Amino acid sequence: GAVVSQHPSWVICKSGTSVKIECRSLDFQATTMFWYRQFPKQSLMLMATSNEGSKATYEQGVEKDKFLINHASLTLSTLTVTSAHPEDSSFYICSAREGHSNQPQHFGDGTRLSIL
Amino acid sequence: RKEVEQDPGPFNVPEGATVAFNCTYSNSASQSFFWYRQDCRKEPKLLMSVYSSGNEDGRFTAQLNRASQYISLLIRDSKLSDSATYLCALNRGSARQLTFGSGTQLTVLP
Numbered sequence: 001g002a003v004v005s006q007h008p009s010w011v012i013c014k015s016g017t018s019v020k021i022e023c024r025s026l027d028f029q030a031t032t033m034f035w036y037r038q039f040p041k042q043s044l045m046l047m048a049t050s051n052e053g054s055k056a057t058y059e060q061g062v063e064k065d066k067f068l069i070n071h072a073s074l075t076l077s078t079l080t081v082t083s084a085h086p087e088d089s090s091f092y093i094c095s096a097r098e099g100h101s102n103q104p105q106h107f108g109d110g111t112r113l114s115i116l
Numbered sequence: 117r118k119e120v121e122q123d124p125g126p127f128n129v130p131e132g133a134t135v136a137f138n139c140t141y142s143n144s145a146s147q148s149f150f151w152y153r154q155d156c157r158k159e160p161k162l163l164m165s166v167y168s169s170g171n172e173d174g175r176f177t178a179q180l181n182r183a184s185q186y187i188s189l190l191i192r193d194s195k196l197s198d199s200a201t202y203l204c205a206l207n208r209g210s211a212r213q214l215t216f217g218s219g220t221q222l223t224v225l226p
Contacts, residue, residue: 107159
């Protein structure tokens with residue numbers, strides 16, 4: 001149980017393109033979803049926390065107008081990287097948590113984004 | 117000071133060796149601690165939670181030292197399949213967000 005699906009797993013696109021990444025909880029309802037970014041040889045850095053039906057809470061230094069997060073249902077959150085540039089190339093990972101904050105986070109497979 | 121600090125390694129050990137990783141944290145109010153394993157280009161997978169009294173899962177032992185603000189992971193009888201990056205993490209904030217260390221890379225050699 002507790003499967004989180006992330007799509008696409010790999011995307012390559014031109015600079016200036018907007019890219020949407022989906023994160024779905026397949027067998028549970030995710031009250032809270034998290035988006036992380038990981039650059040090579042670095043740790044996962046939390047970008048934002050989103051609760052279903054409300055605006056995401058962004059970490060310091062993360063531009064909310066560039067990284068649009070929508071958590072419209074209990075099983076789906078999307079991250080849109082708007083007008084992506086090469087410096088946005090990274091590994092983006094979502095996680096989802098059911099119910100109470102003491103529940104564990106379940107991670108998606110990650111999306112490798114390469115901007116040319 | 118970073119919230120969570122880890123020695124990045126790499127640790128290269130022979131098969132069968134015992135290896136230990138430490139991770140220090142700066143916020144004494146941190147309550148929950150974890151060790152994750154991350155394979156190259158994959159998502160992190162929870163290896164084990166870390167409890168105050170220490171806990172063991174097979175060849176893996178995790179310990180928490182609140183006084184010195186560090187957690188440790190001990191791997192006994194290491195296998196080739198243990199090669200990965202090991203990330204420590206802790207919960208913070210009202211939403212219990214995870215803060216990760218930078219990871220320690222382990223390579224077990226035949």
